[in-house]
Amino acid sequence: xxxxxxxxxxxxxxxxxxxxxxxxxxxxxxxxxxxxxxxxxxxxxxxxxxxxxxxxxxxxxxxxxxxxxxxxxxxxxxxxxxxxxxxxxxxxxxxxxxxxxxxxxxxxxxxxxxxxxxxxxxxxxxxxxxxxxxxxxxxxxxxxxxxxxxxxxxxxxxxxxxxxxxxxxxxxxxxxxxxxxxx
Amino acid sequence: xxxxxxxxxxxxxxxxxxxxxxxxxxxxxxxxxxxxxxxxxxxxxxxxxxxxxxxxxxxxxxxxxxxxxxxxxxxxxxxxxxxxxxxxxxxxxxxxxxxx
Numbered sequence: 001x002x003x004x005x006x007x008x009x010x011x012x013x014x015x016x017x018x019x020x021x022x023x024x025x026x027x028x029x030x031x032x033x034x035x036x037x038x039x040x041x042x043x044x045x046x047x048x049x050x051x052x053x054x055x056x057x058x059x060x061x062x063x064x065x066x067x068x069x070x071x072x073x074x075x076x077x078x079x080x081x082x083x084x085x086x087x088x089x090x091x092x093x094x095x096x097x098x099x100x101x102x103x104x105x106x107x108x109x110x111x112x113x114x115x116x117x118x119x120x121x122x123x124x125x126x127x128x129x130x131x132x133x134x135x136x137x138x139x140x141x142x143x144x145x146x147x148x149x150x151x152x153x154x155x156x157x158x159x160x161x162x163x164x165x166x167x168x169x170x171x172x173x174x175x176x177x178x179x180x181x182x183x
Numbered sequence: 184x185x186x187x188x189x190x191x192x193x194x195x196x197x198x199x200x201x202x203x204x205x206x207x208x209x210x211x212x213x214x215x216x217x218x219x220x221x222x223x224x225x226x227x228x229x230x231x232x233x234x235x236x237x238x239x240x241x242x243x244x245x246x247x248x249x250x251x252x253x254x255x256x257x258x259x260x261x262x263x264x265x266x267x268x269x270x271x272x273x274x275x276x277x278x279x280x281x282x283x
Contacts, residue, residue, distance in 0.1 A: 036267060045268045054261055061254055069247075102265050105258050112251060123240075136237065143244065154255075160278065161262060167280045168270045 055101050062108035069115035073122050083118075087111055094158070100165075106158040113151040120147040185210075185220060195220050 036044065066087065074080040094107045124140040132140075187194050195216035196207040210219050263273075272281045 041267065044264060048264060048268045051261060051265070054257075058254065058257055058261065065250065065254065102262060106262065109255060109258055112254070116247075116251060139241070150251075157262070161266065164266060164271050164278055164280060165269060 052101075055105060058105055059101075059108065062105070062112060065112055066108070066115060069112065069119055073115065073119050083115075087115070090114065103158065103162065106154070106161060110151070110154045110158060113147070113154045117144070117147040117151045120144045185223065197223065 070080060070083050070087065074083045091107060091111060094110060095104060099107065120140070120143050124137075124144055127136065127140055185196050185198065187196055192212060193216075194212045195210045197210055197219075198205055198207055200206070210216050266273075266278055270281050271278050273279070
């Protein structure tokens with residue numbers, strides 16, 4: 001690929017990313033409306049046709065973040081493989097048969113939160129080994145508590161979405177896959 | 184820093200904080216004091232480097248958390264949109280299936 005084409009490809013990528021950001025913002029506005037009107041809901045369903053692109057992008061970002069966290073926690077290749085395997089097993093356990101792309105996005109969130117928690121644990125253990133001041137220990141403890149809390153919230157989030165979607169007659173089209181769920 | 188000249192002679196003092204006051208502690212003069220001063224300098228530099236490293240770590244943590252939160256916010260928006268589109272609503276800060 002020539003440098004001109006590369007620049008053009010980067011520009012297209014940026015434009016697409018900006019477009020997706022705008023779509024996400026529009027979705028958020030509708031979602032945040034106290035009581036969306038029928039017209040707003042109809043518009044939302046229309047906008048949801050664009051959800052595959054957003055889901056794809058969010059999935060890519062999640063993957064990048066996950067990888068970064070794994071690299072941070074486990075610098076040694078052997079250890080990295082162990083952590084990667086743990087993440088894979090967790091993902092398999094959480095993704096029940098035929099998990100929808102939306103569920104997969106939420107599972108990604110759980111994995112990221114879990115890795116962040118492990119990251120905080122690892123940072124605290126290493127710091128304690130080296131010996132740290134009370135203020136620093138306090139900071140690391142608070143961070144650990146926050147990451148555990150975030151992890152639990154993501155798990156609850158997935159359970160809530162599963163419960164709600166199982167009770168609605170749903171037709172969601174996310175990530176090029178149409179899922180019809182009947183209660 | 185720490186060196187004081189009195190009656191034409193140089194003396195090395197260590198300064199430390201004690202109960203909100205700065206206290207001078209006499210170390211000595213001559214070569215031995217010079218060595219003590221150099222050792223103190225090395226220790227000070229090490230402490231500064233540790234402080235810098237800690238600040239860098241805290242900043243990196245903050246940036247990572249912001250990144251995770253930003254992504255979570257977008258996933259939350261998409262999830263909320265999907266729930267609304269599939270007939271759920273959030274009347275009292277809690278998602279429910281809409282009746283009728």
